[in-house]
Amino acid sequence: MYQAILSHIYKYVSLNEEEEAFLSSQFNVTQLKRKEYLLQQGNICQHIHFVNEGILRAYFLNPEGKETTVMFAVKDWWITDMYCFANQLPAMVSIQAVAPSQVLCLSKERLDTLLTEIPKLERWFRILMQNAYIREQLRVIQNLSQSAEDRYYEFLEKYPQIVPHVTQKQIASYLGITPEFLSAIRAQK
Numbered sequence: 001m002y003q004a005i006l007s008h009i010y011k012y013v014s015l016n017e018e019e020e021a022f023l024s025s026q027f028n029v030t031q032l033k034r035k036e037y038l039l040q041q042g043n044i045c046q047h048i049h050f051v052n053e054g055i056l057r058a059y060f061l062n063p064e065g066k067e068t069t070v071m072f073a074v075k076d077w078w079i080t081d082m083y084c085f086a087n088q089l090p091a092m093v094s095i096q097a098v099a100p101s102q103v104l105c106l107s108k109e110r111l112d113t114l115l116t117e118i119p120k121l122e123r124w125f126r127i128l129m130q131n132a133y134i135r136e137q138l139r140v141i142q143n144l145s146q147s148a149e150d151r152y153y154e155f156l157e158k159y160p161q162i163v164p165h166v167t168q169k170q171i172a173s174y175l176g177i178t179p180e181f182l183s184a185i186r187a188q189k
Contacts, residue, residue: 001029005050005104008076012124019118026114027104032056032097038079039095045084047105051077054101055165058093059173069174072098072162078128079103099165148177149185 002024009015015023032038032054039045041061049056051073058070058079070093073079081091088108106114115122142151152175156163163171172182 001052002027002104004052004076008050009121009124012127013120015118015120022117023114023121026110027106030103030105032101032103034097034100036097037094038097038103039081039091039093041092041094042090044088045081045091046088047107048078048080048082048085048111049073049095050104050106051075051079052102052104054103055098055162056095056101056103057098057166057170058095059170060093067170067173068176069170072159072166072174074159074161078132082132098162098170143176148175148181149188151175152177152182152185 002020005027006015006020006023009023027050029052030038030049038049038056039047053075056073056079058073058081060068060070062068071079079095081093081095083089084091085108111125115125142154146154152171155171155175168182168186169179172179175182
């Protein structure tokens, strides 16, 4: 159950058996059915989640009831509302299982304990946060500089494991376009 996260961490740091055991003891395992919520907008964001299997979606619901998909997460990815997690605030997004999923949940308190007790994990977490920041910066630049059509085809190419499990409406909201506009793009193919 913990092999995927250990493999993920081993890309950046190595741990001894005692550290592995301590790390594994800090996570709670959560099983989610399709459409089940891991976090709901407005609830305190208390955990960061590692996806062991399945697909999750984080989305923002505006006051008019319009959903905007902020991100998807598949096996070996992390997902949370980072600002709210770091500050233990009410979540700005909801996180919902798109497919049956298993996640490893790590509370802020336990993350802080891990980073204190196993200092080399600070390097791993720094790299994790750098990569997340880079990915989001590139996404913003892509949204500002590419056409909707180019963004759609890049999404298909970059995330083929996600496409069969999500709706066109969810993809459109992730790309920042209407479902009707996405249908027009798809019709041109």
